[in-house]
Amino acid sequence: MMTPFLAAAPVYGLPSYLLVSALLFAIGFFGVLLRKNTLVIYMCLELMLLASTLALVAFSKFNGTLDGNVFVFFVLTIAAAEVAVGLAIIVALFRQRHTVQVEELNQLKH
Amino acid sequence: MSTELLQAIAASNEWWALGPELTLACGALALLVIELISPKEQHRFIPHLASMALGVVLVGVVMNFGKTWGEEELFGGLVRLSVPGQIARIFFLLSSLLVCFLATICLPRARAPRVEFYHIVLVVTAALMLLAQSNHFVMFFVALETVTIGFYILVSYYRERVLSLEAGLKYLVLGALSSAILLFGIVLLYGAVGRVEQGGIVHTGFEYGTVLNFLRENPDNFLATAGALLVIGGVAFKIGAFPFQIWVPDVYQGAPTPVTAFLAVSSKAAGFAVLLTLVHRVFSPLQAVLVPVLSLLAATTIIFGNLAALKQHNTKRLMGLSGVSHAGYLLIGVVASLTVPWAAGAVWFYLFTYLLASMAVFGVMAYVAGPDDSGEELDHYGRLARERPFLGAVLAVGVGSLAGIPPLAGFMGKLLLFVAAFQAHLYGLLVVAVIGVVISIFYYFGWIRAAWFESWSPPAPGAVPAPRPLPAGPTFIGVITLAALTLATVLLGFYQQPLTSWLLE
Numbered sequence: 202m203m204t205p206f207l208a209a210a211p212v213y214g215l216p217s218y219l220l221v222s223a224l225l226f227a228i229g230f231f232g233v234l235l236r237k238n239t240l241v242i243y244m245c246l247e248l249m250l251l252a253s254t255l256a257l258v259a260f261s262k263f264n265g266t267l268d269g270n271v272f273v274f275f276v277l278t279i280a281a282a283e284v285a286v287g288l289a290i291i292v293a294l295f296r297q298r299h300t301v302q303v304e305e306l307n308q309l310k311h
Numbered sequence: 312m313s314t315e316l317l318q319a320i321a322a323s324n325e326w327w328a329l330g331p332e333l334t335l336a337c338g339a340l341a342l343l344v345i346e347l348i349s350p351k352e353q354h355r356f357i358p359h360l361a362s363m364a365l366g367v368v369l370v371g372v373v374m375n376f377g378k379t380w381g382e383e384e385l386f387g388g389l390v391r392l393s394v395p396g397q398i399a400r401i402f403f404l405l406s407s408l409l410v411c412f413l414a415t416i417c418l419p420r421a422r423a424p425r426v427e428f429y430h431i432v433l434v435v436t437a438a439l440m441l442l443a444q445s446n447h448f449v450m451f452f453v454a455l456e457t458v459t460i461g462f463y464i465l466v467s468y469y470r471e472r473v474l475s476l477e478a479g480l481k482y483l484v485l486g487a488l489s490s491a492i493l494l495f496g497i498v499l500l501y502g503a504v505g506r507v508e509q510g511g512i513v514h515t516g517f518e519y520g521t522v523l524n525f526l527r528e529n530p531d532n533f534l535a536t537a538g539a540l541l542v543i544g545g546v547a548f549k550i551g552a553f554p555f556q557i558w559v560p561d562v563y564q565g566a567p568t569p570v571t572a573f574l575a576v577s578s579k580a581a582g583f584a585v586l587l588t589l590v591h592r593v594f595s596p597l598q599a600v601l602v603p604v605l606s607l608l609a610a611t612t613i614i615f616g617n618l619a620a621l622k623q624h625n626t627k628r629l630m631g632l633s634g635v636s637h638a639g640y641l642l643i644g645v646v647a648s649l650t651v652p653w654a655a656g657a658v659w660f661y662l663f664t665y666l667l668a669s670m671a672v673f674g675v676m677a678y679v680a681g682p683d684d685s686g687e688e689l690d691h692y693g694r695l696a697r698e699r700p701f702l703g704a705v706l707a708v709g710v711g712s713l714a715g716i717p718p719l720a721g722f723m724g725k726l727l728l729f730v731a732a733f734q735a736h737l738y739g740l741l742v743v744a745v746i747g748v749v750i751s752i753f754y755y756f757g758w759i760r761a762a763w764f765e766s767w768s769p770p771a772p773g774a775v776p777a778p779r780p781l782p783a784g785p786t787f788i789g790v791i792t793l794a795a796l797t798l799a800t801v802l803l804g805f806y807q808q809p810l811t812s813w814l815l816e
Contacts, residue, residue, distance in 0.1 A: 249491035
C-alpha cells in the first residue's frame with residue numbers, strides 16, 4: 202500500500218526510509234564508478250556510508266532496539282578517520298601532480 | 312545496563328584474554344613517546360623495539376596456546392576466543408615480525424620517516440588479531456576499518472613519490488567502496504533479524520549467534536541473504552577475489568615493499584580468517600546460495616589470476632596477480648570446509664606455507680631493488696645467482712614453493728587443499744585448480760630462469776641500458792632470517808607432522 206506522498210501529517214513506514222537509503226546508496230555507488238574527479242568520488246563514498254547510516258537508524262527505530270543507533274556513532278567516527286587520511290593523500294598527490302582527475306593519475310600501468 | 316555490568320567485567324579478568332592486543336597497542340604508543348623523549352642519534356634502535364614487542368607477544372601467545380581460554384565469549388559477546396583465533400594471532404604476529412624485518416631494509420634506503428611506520432604496523436597487527444576473534448558485527452567492522460585505514464597510510468607511506476601516493480589513492484577509493492558495501496550488508500542483516508528476546512535479554516542482528524539462529528529458522532529470507540552476500544563481497548575485496556581484484560596489481564606495485572608483503576600475507580589471511588568464521592558460524596544455513604557463489608568466485612579467481620600474471624614483467628605486479636590465484640586455491644578450501652571439517656586447517660596450513668615462501672621472496676626483492684622499489688623488472692635479476700648466490704638460492708626455493716614444486720612446503724599446502732576438495736566432491740573446481748597450477752609454473756619458472764640462467768637479449772636500439780647496481784648484500788640478521796625461512800620451507804615439505812597435527816585436529 203502506498204503512503205500518500207504529500208498528506209497533511211505523513212507517517213512514513215520503514216519501506217520509505219529503506220527506499221531513500223537504497224537510492225542514496227545507489228547514487229553513491231554509481232558516482233564512485235562514473236565520476237572523474239577524485240574529490241567528487243570521495244563525496245560519493247561518504248554518501249554510501251551515510252545511506253547505510255540512515256537505514257541503520259530506521260531499522261533501529263522500527264525494530265525497537267537501540268544498538269543500531271549506537272553503531273551509527275562508530276560508523277561516523279570511522280568515516281571521519283577515513284576522510285582525514287583520504288584528504289591527506291589527495292592533497293599530497295595534488296602537490297606532486299597538480300591534478301585530481303582520475304584519468305590523469307595513471308602512472309601505475311605497464 | 313548500569314555499572315554492575317562493568318564491575319562484572321572488571322572482576323572477571325576478561326582483559327587478560329586480550330593481553331596480546333593490549334600489549335601491542337601500548338607498545339605502539341610507547342614507540343611514539345620514546346621518539347619524543349630520546350635523543351635523535353638513538354632513534355635507529357626504535358625499529359628493534361617494535362620487533363622485540365612483537366617477538367615477546369608472539370612467545371607469550373605460543374606459550375599460553377590453548378591453556379587458559381577455551382571457546383568463550385567475552386565482553387558481552389563482542390569477542391570469542393577459539394583455537395582458530397589463537398592460530399590467527401600467531402600467524403599475524405609472525406607476519407608482522409617479518410614485515411618489520413623487511414622495513415629495516417627498505418625504509419632507511421628511501422629516507423622515509425621510520426617510527427610512524429612501526430607504530431602503524433603494531434596497531435594494524437592488534438586490529439588484525441581482534442578481527443580474527445570478533446564475534447559481533449560492530450567489533451568486526453571497527454577492527455576491519457582500523458586495519459584498512461592503517462593500510463591506506465602504509466601504502467602511501469613514501470609521500471614524496473607519485474607512484475606510492477597513486478597506489479594509496481586507488482586503495483583508498485576501492486577499499487572505502489568495499490567497506491561501504493560491507494556496512495550495507497551488516498545493516499541489512501541487522502534489519503532482517505530484528506529484535507530477538509531470549510530469557511529477558513534482547514539480542515540483535517549484530518551478534519553472530521543471533522544471526523545464525525535467525526538464518527536457521529528463515530533460510531530464505533531475502534533481506535538477510537542479500538545482506539550476507541554483500542558482507543561476503545566486502546570480504547572478497549580484502550582477499551582479492553575475482554571481480555574485486557582490480558586494485559591488486561596497481562596497489563602492490565606502488566606500495567613500499569614491506570607494505571606489499573604485509574598486504575599480500577596478513578591482509579589476505581585476515582580475509583580468510585574472517586571468511587571461515589562467517590561461513591561456519593554465521594551464514595552456514597545459507598549453503599545453498601553460498602556454495603555456488605564461492606565456487607564461482609574460486610574458479611574465476613584462479614583463471615584470471617594466472618592468466619593475468621603470465622604477461623607481467625614487474626615483479627611486484629607478478630606477486631600480486633599470482634597472489635590472486637593463491638586466493639582462488641584458498642577459496643576452494645573454504646568451499647570444501649563446509650562439508651569436510653579439516654579443510655579449514657588445510658587453509659591455515661596453506662597460509663603458513665604462503666607466509667614463509669612469500670616473505671622469503673619479498674626479502675630477496677627488497678635486497679635486489681634499488682631506492683625505487685616500484686620499477687623492479689624480471690630483467691633486473693639477470694646476474695643475481697652469479698653475484699649473490701645466497702639470494703638466488705632463497706629466491707629459487709621461495710618461488711618454487713609458491714609454484715608448488717614437490718619437495719617444498721607449497722606443494723604440501725596445495726596437496727592438502729586438493730585432497731580436501733576431492734573428499735568434498737568438488738571435481739570441477741579441482742580441474743580448474745590443476746590447470747591454474749600448470750599455468751603458474753610457467754611464469755614462476757620464468758622468474759627463476761631470469762635469476763639463474765644467462766639469457767641473451769637484443770640490445771635496445773639507440774639506448775644503452777643503464778647498468779644495474781649490484782644487489783645489496785644481506786646483513787647478518789638478513790642472512791639468518793632468510794635462511795630460516797628457506798629452511799622452514801624445505802623442512803615443511805618433508806616433515807609436516809608438527810604443523811598439521813596442530814592445525815588439522
